[in-house]
Amino acid sequence: MNQITLQADPSRDLHKDQNREKILQAAATEIHRCGFQAASIANILANTGLTKGALYHYFPSKQILGLAVVDEVIYERLEQKMFTPLNTADRPVDILLEYLQFRQDTMTDESIKLGCPLNNLTQEMSPLDDNFKAHLNQILQTWQTVIENALLKGQTQQQIRADVDCSAAALFIVSAWEGCWGMAKNRQSVEVFQTCLSQLRNYVLNLGSGGK
Amino acid sequence: MNQITLQADPSRDLHKDQNREKILQAAATEIHRCGFQAASIANILANTGLTKGALYHYFPSKQILGLAVVDEVIYERLEQKMFTPLNTADRPVDILLEYLQFRQDTMTDESIKLGCPLNNLTQEMSPLDDNFKAHLNQILQTWQTVIENALLKGQTQQQIRADVDCSAAALFIVSAWEGCWGMAKNRQSVEVFQTCLSQLRNYVLNLGSGGK
DNA sequence: CAACATCCATACCGGTTGGTATCTAACCAC
DNA sequence: GTGGTTAGATACCAACCGGTATGGATGTTG
Structure with a gap:
């Protein structure tokens, strides 16, 4: 990657993946509450304000989300x-x-x-x-x-x-x-x-x- | 119930609920394998040769089947x-x-x-x-x-x-x-x-x- | 034999599921 | 500015879910 850019603005990457993190935490909560199989992707997204586009952008499948x-x-x-x-x-x-x-x-x-x-x-x-x-x-x-x-x-x-x-x-x-x-x-x-x-x-x- | 009938042919009741027992055992196996929520009624029935008519005749809902x-x-x-x-x-x-x-x-x-x-x-x-x-x-x-x-x-x-x-x-x-x-x-x-x-x-x- | 309950197969239903295709906006390097 | 990548919203899909309504056998009883 471009090391100069990273050093110039280290907060960018944090901001960049902010939504990824939101999804991850919401998924953890939902899975904790319902189990993995019963965890609903729709529910996870409802708790983030995001939509499927965002989720499937970061995680190619529900399984990979769970492993994450x-x-x-x-x-x-x-x-x-x-x-x-x-x-x-x-x-x-x-x-x-x-x-x-x-x-x-x-x-x-x-x-x-x-x-x-x-x-x-x-x-x-x-x-x-x-x-x-x-x-x-x-x-x-x-x-x-x-x-x-x-x-x-x-x-x-x-x-x-x-x-x-x-x-x-x-x-x-x-x-x-x-x-x-x-x-x-x-x-x-x-x-x-x-x-x-x-x-x-x-x-x-x-x-x-x-x-x- | 009719005690005379029961005494006259005690095997009848056993035979009568034979399919109920089959469903119950198949359900136990499926639930053991997949958990209750993921247990599929279609799968349970496939392992018995029976159909939904039989299952919902004996058990009014999946939950009651699980409790049984x-x-x-x-x-x-x-x-x-x-x-x-x-x-x-x-x-x-x-x-x-x-x-x-x-x-x-x-x-x-x-x-x-x-x-x-x-x-x-x-x-x-x-x-x-x-x-x-x-x-x-x-x-x-x-x-x-x-x-x-x-x-x-x-x-x-x-x-x-x-x-x-x-x-x-x-x-x-x-x-x-x-x-x-x-x-x-x-x-x-x-x-x-x-x-x-x-x-x-x-x-x-x-x-x-x-x-x- | 007629009336009735039991047993169970079939067809169907609305709702939910995970997943995809498409499109737009923002941002990036050149 | 302009072409290309990234982020994410929207609409849509086939598959499957539990559950129901109907109807036809098969006894069981009067």
């Missing part, structure tokens, strides 16, 4: 809120426990009702579409690895018992986390989420003390 | 395979652990790919439809209660520590169980399911020994 939501919205959020903090922490096990506590304390009815965006899409799309499966899988595997590394570091810091299988434990933590979301979403109860998550915290704490 | 699947297919299966065995066992905690082991050992690729029928429907429909939510909720709560009672009985048998919150633990077991399904469904890997479920068994075992 996965990569650019869902992954980005997790990266900022979980992966980076855990990867850069001095005592990542503490951060993990704090994060569980934080989510337990700040969960809202609205979030519970809609459920975890990643989990929703995963459950719906993984068996149906290999592209979705691949993109969602990458996020879940990254997540698992981040937690596994946190536990491994915890082992060197005597926070986690040496006999713990950190890979399996990380897998279970991610699974159970999503399970807690799911249960709370069904019951539509913040309290259920809190109870459930505190049991998960017990599991993590047990990785560090007497238990089997 | 929940009540008559999904619930029945759980009742037979889990609730009754746990409720009638002498040492229910043993049965619970055996059941986890059994599912871990006998899980198939096909089942993993499609995921847990109950969990799938729950995630999809609970936020969208209060009727589905109510019916699915009842199953989940029954399940939780069955496990809670098993744990309580385990406490009297010194299999579970006295300080364990059996209600919270039961909630977590159901949640984590569904979470394991979900994770394995995404990865489409029986091995992931096994790893994950063995961690859940560790959690249950920890309710009985030294932990926290």
Whole structure:
């Protein structure tokens, strides 16, 4: 591209793709609310004030729009809120426990009702579409690895018992986390989420003390 | 009804609703494969050889068909395979652990790919439809209660520590169980399911020994 | 046999879906 | 200025959706 132009007016590109971003965010919201298959392109556009011309200019199909939501919205959020903090922490096990506590304390009815965006899409799309499966899988595997590394570091810091299988434990933590979301979403109860998550915290704490 | 007729030819009623049952099973399969919203009535009928006339004769709407699947297919299966065995066992905690082991050992690729029928429907429909939510909720709560009672009985048998919150633990077991399904469904890997479920068994075992 | 309910096939409907073809305005480099 | 690219509005489409109305078999009952 023309580097001079970019440097001369860096805000242009931001402005240029402003509508793309609007569509992306509206799609993320609609997909979160209805699932991917039931998400209506007409609804997405109604929330942006744009029309199909704009959408199909940026995204050649609904599927590609959905994948963009996965990569650019869902992954980005997790990266900022979980992966980076855990990867850069001095005592990542503490951060993990704090994060569980934080989510337990700040969960809202609205979030519970809609459920975890990643989990929703995963459950719906993984068996149906290999592209979705691949993109969602990458996020879940990254997540698992981040937690596994946190536990491994915890082992060197005597926070986690040496006999713990950190890979399996990380897998279970991610699974159970999503399970807690799911249960709370069904019951539509913040309290259920809190109870459930505190049991998960017990599991993590047990990785560090007497238990089997 | 006419009791004499029923006694005279008890097979008649079975035959009579044979097509209803066919539709119900085909619907369960289609819903398991595609989810409820994406389940196509045309597809369901194609797998039965029947037509819309038959379906709408037995089920006044797609929603009611879906609820019938929940009540008559999904619930029945759980009742037979889990609730009754746990409720009638002498040492229910043993049965619970055996059941986890059994599912871990006998899980198939096909089942993993499609995921847990109950969990799938729950995630999809609970936020969208209060009727589905109510019916699915009842199953989940029954399940939780069955496990809670098993744990309580385990406490009297010194299999579970006295300080364990059996209600919270039961909630977590159901949640984590569904979470394991979900994770394995995404990865489409029986091995992931096994790893994950063995961690859940560790959690249950920890309710009985030294932990926290 | 006649009257009636049950069972189910057929044809059809309005609404919604994702997607496309066309066109216009704005902007860009030359 | 002028030709070409980009952004996006509008109108339209075939396919599919769940659902309904009708009518014809097939018993079931008086």
